[in-house]
Amino acid sequence: MDKLPILQFEDKIVETVKNNLVTVLIGETGSGKSTQLSQILFRHGFADSGTICVTQPRRVAAVSVARRVAQEMGVRLGEEVGYAIRFEDRTSTKTRIKYLTDGVLLRESLSDSELRSYSVIILDEAHERSLNMDILMGLVKRLVGIRDSANFRVLITSATLEGEKVSEFFNGCPVLNVPGKLFPVEVIYTDEVSKSFVEAALKKAIDIHVREPEGDILIFMTGQEDIEKLVQKLEDRVRSLEEGSVMDAVIYPLHGSLPPELQVRVFNPPPSNCRRFIVATNIAETSLTVDGVVYVIDSGYVKQRQYNPQTGMYSLDIVQISRVQANQRAGRAGRTRPGKCYRLYSSVVYKDDFMEAAVPEIQRTSLAGSVLYLKSLDLPGIDILKFDFLDPPSYASLGDALRQLYLIDAIDENGAITSVGRTMAELPLEPSLSRTLIAANENGSLSQALTIAAMLSAETSLLPSFAKGSEKKRKHTPLKLPDGGGLGDHIQLLQIFELWNKTGYDIEWCKEYGLQIRGMSFVKDVRGQLCQLMLKMAKCATEVQGKHKSRERKMNYRNLRRALCVGYANQLAERMIRHNGYRTLGLKSQLVQVHPSSVLQPDEDGMLPNYVVYQELITTSSPFMRNVCTVEMQWISPILKKLETLDINKLSGGFTDPEDGIKEKDQGVSKKEDKDVESPADRDSKIQAARERFLARKVKK
């Protein structure tokens, strides 16, 4: 095997790390940074006084990289080299190199905010900018000023360009460049504007198939719908090609809601003299690597979920990718030999319209959980609203988080964390569910609440996709699931798990009901973990086994729904008079409908319940509440009272001048790279523009 590129830089890396507390390392795919950096530092004594930890954005990566490193060092996994992911800690007192997911490291800083067991912290793949990673970078930056510099080093690895920004964040720390080992990829732009990217991709794919030599084609689409459309069209066209004139072809869809057994098909060796077409979402951008790809077709779009803190509403939008993403996609063509990337957009669009990097998650999601977590750390002298983030979230977003936390008793009217809030922060759940568990523990419905919390954590991986046509293909229609007694979706989830529990967690039962086995066993694991945590924390925690089930059911799950009402006090809606639309009860009222997939049932007059709590608001074809549960009017009066007295200025501790704060920050950064700096408002308008362009194209068709 060739020597990995990073090993040629060993001396330089060691010297830089010795002389600097923080080092940024820019390493492209194939540089070997994930496996070699830890070993290099180990060889030079950086693990003598502590462990070297390396974060990974995904569980599979943490496990596979740790396994590889253990093998290279000739040690047993779990001894000198180990890993820690949720539900699985394979480390020991001997462990000197430890791979973990960023979520696990974040949890660890809850029990030791200075992370003293680590002599080196390596934040790998920082350019992916997950929410956890952004919080970790803020925390680690603080540690740099606190911990003894004789025994502490930080390394952050990133993709091109973004590395400079990270260096700036860490007070201009040195940046090392390590080349990757990719083969050259020729990029070909498209100048003609096509009516739809599905059609454009179809044309290009067939073109490649007819003209170009062998090699698989990877096509980036945005979601299940356009993937299925394209797969169908490709099958038709390939079949219509004259037999014998071109090589055989096989077409695979690849997206997250595909059952795992269909996902892994792309890893099987392809039939000989046969070209594979893989039509994928951005799951193939980072998570899954398909070997044999020589041609990439890039639509230039991605489906992205974003949160509007003003309305509390999520939306799932098709937006333009960033230049970093475009390059990542192109790189997928050069893993095994020189390749080609066909971009279904012009070079002008790439240069002028695309943002440099995607909007980081921290600016696209509700921050209630993260704000609570940071408050629970009790960092001296650190005000959450002024916390030093690489890309600060908007003031609206922080205000929204505080408002939500106040309504569910996690912080008091002055913004200080409460004892309830501390307990909540210990649980690996979103705040509403943590709060539900605590309320349930007090009213005797904990066992059921634990089940619901676990089911909601795995919800998307429970049911196979409801795509049109897929039902026909299935051999037999699954048995009908329980209906939640008409009380709502949370109750349905509870009933599903209880039925499965009664069968002794029978795998066949899952099949009969059309439930994904992996999803259901994940629920079982999560429930077990939550049980243990609740037993450990709440000294008086009882009833995790659920002995009161039958009595509760007769009571229409009253206690359980009451607990949900306390937990979801920030997500409450009232039905309109005389029709079944709802308005949310919060700072800014929204008109919404119950999602059509809900099992909530109307009464004999055809009316839905007067009050419900919901899991989330999401705008697709129109604004919907997903996962609703009936609640009683008398339960909500304390919530309404709280809403009336809510004072955001008090909650945020008087930090009311966001504009100044943001401007200052932007100016600080813009000294170095003024072209690439964008305010959140700029980003918003760019996203909006991309969305409009896309919609315009869609309409034309």
Added chain:
DNA sequence: GAGCACTGC
């Protein structure tokens, strides 16, 4: 009567 991209504790 509509439909969820991808991760993670």
